[in-house]
Amino acid sequence: MGPERDDRTPSEAATSMERYEVSFTYVEPEYARKRGIAEQPYIGSFEVLAHDPDEAVILAKRAFGEAATRSGVSWPREIRSVSWRRT
Secondary structure (H helix, E strand, O other): OOOOOOOOOHHHHHHOOEEEEEEEEEEOHHHHHHHOOOOOOEEEEEEEEEOOHHHHHHHHHHHHHHHHHHHOOOOOOEEEEEEEEEO
């Protein structure tokens, strides 16, 4: 069986979207190693509009990556946990 067809108009599809807050707990192990300190957990939260929680996490991960790029740091950020809630 193939994917289901979505017969909604774009405006109908948009109205079925919900706002989610997705939070990531992440660490910067390379930074900690270079500084000789223990890894510290950080939290980044992003609000997104999505059709479901899975899509919300995908969109928020994209925003997380973009924020990491904009920060200008050279070390990677590793996501350790993800949580979400409808807002």
